[in-house]
Amino acid sequence: MQIRHLPYADPGEPDVRSGPRFLLWLGRRQLGGQLASLCWGLVMNLGIVGLPVGVGIAVQAVVDGSGARLALGAGIVLLLGVAIAVGDMMLHRTAVTNWITAASRVQQLLARKAAELGAVLTRRVAAGEVVAVSTGDVEKIGWFVEALSRFAAAAATLVAVCVGLVVYQPALGVVVAIGVPVLAVAALPLLPRATRRADVQREKAGRATELASDTVAGLRVLRGIGGEDLFLSRYRAASQEVRRAAVHSARSWALIAAVQVVLPGLLLIGVVAYGAKLALDGRIAVGELVTVYGAVMLTQYPLRQFEEIAMAYSFSRPSAKRAARVLSLSRTAPVSGDVPEAAAGGDLYDPVTGVLAPAGLLTAVVCGDPDAAGRLADRLGGHAAGDAASEDAGGEGAGDAGEAGRQSAAGRGGSVLLGGVPLDELPLDAARAAVLVQDKDPVLLSGTLEELLDVPASGAVSTEDALTAAQCADVLDALAQASADGDGDPMRARITERGRSLSGGQRQRLALARSLVADPEVLVLDEPTSAVDSHTEARVAEGVRRLRDGRTTVVFSSSPLLLDRADRVVLVHEGLAVAVGSHRELLRKEPRYRAVVSRETETEAGAGAGDAPHSTATAETTELVDIEESA
Known part of the structure; x- marks a missing residue:
């Protein structure tokens, strides 16, 4: 796989059972690149440790006064120098390719998972963790994948050196063959402590980053209450903890690095x-001593790869554990068998809660808990798998519907x-469409x-109609004044990141217009007008009803202005659909509905539950609806 061929047409299905398994899967997926890096690593490393052979031949040739052998030694050194240069260049090329392709594969997998889960992703995993995985964690994973082949080349080189020295000069070769493996594993007892300290540093750094992000996000509020100094002191304390943890971690890795320097030095002195002594006794030649010395000295470079692979892992x-946790999230429970096709124009039904949205109607859903409403909206969109075993399926107040819901669940x-x-x-594509x-x-x-507004759409709803229905006239005027080309065209005006230059109500209405342009078969809106004033909200409700006529629409809201324009209203209480009817019917007959919509207290709700359907709060709510209708 070459960098120019990225991105992958299919990044594959990762093994996310654990972090090490995920790393192993990445390595297997790049087996060709790993083998190429291994081969070039062997060329470079063997060239480096082979230099003493040419130097030893040249030294012995000078001692013996042999010009032919001196030329041979020089030729060997020259040949190995070329091999080192080419091997180093190609090793760097292939290793970087492995790093980039591995990082790209992980990023593609994360992007695919984010697209699959949508907004549910940040409900299951903190947004900061998703960002950390897709940036810093991707780099570390790529580092390990890249270092793995270089480590394998270094290990094979050390084996070749030990075997070669035993054959070349058994007396000294045996000493080297015993000492080098000891050096390779000498740092292993120190790794657990260094790893723990590194984990502590990452944890503290993550907390400090999260604190900084929260402080920046709430800076306006903090300034309003004079809390800047308090949060600044908290961040200062957190950053000092990060600094101390980083120092402790650095000490551990410095100790490992020292071991990798001191022990090879001691082996070299011993050799x-x-x-x-053997040379003075005449048992080995001077050139052989030089060769063994040079080989042992140059083994320090391959030994460094043991330290690097330990750090990389x-x-x-x-x-990899965090990446595997994110990638293991699923939109749905695993299914088997043939994949069905969606039935066009059918009812939308949730058997767990019993909520039914008939085809072609505007259905409003009222939940006392906003978080529960958000989760139910995700369920209706197929973004969150239900767990029928842990929840009781219910009906809509009718026995047949409830029993059908329980059986279906x-x-x-x-x-x-x-x-x-x-x-x-x-x-996924069919469900999202x-x-x-x-x-x-x-x-x-x-x-x-x-x-x-350039989104995949049916083409039945124009941009102008969507903007009109969402009551975006004032937004267009504001954008026209900020138009980049000065011609006053709001469609060419730039919207800043996350729409920060707009108010909350303007952002909501533009998002609503975008959803209306898409014109899906079923549109689920979760509190689409919570940041809009009542007069605009009434006009938005009428515009949505008019533009979505004949299409299935579900609106989660407790606003009487929206509820009164719905074809049917469903009350969800404690996770079950307990009542269905029009807004005014439920106001008269259902005290739990009246308590949510009219913002009654429990005492007021209890007082109005008997023969007093026209409580003060109810009358006020009905009067508000009537006023808006007349307006």
């Missing part, structure tokens, strides 16, 4: 002393059904308004 193992494992087909069993979920905090990517 020289013993070799000098130590740092990449937790990184038991039989389908809690999967949301679209036209009777489980969304969890549909291919069928159901679109707009989160309560939608994200606007940077770019022009034209680029923002």
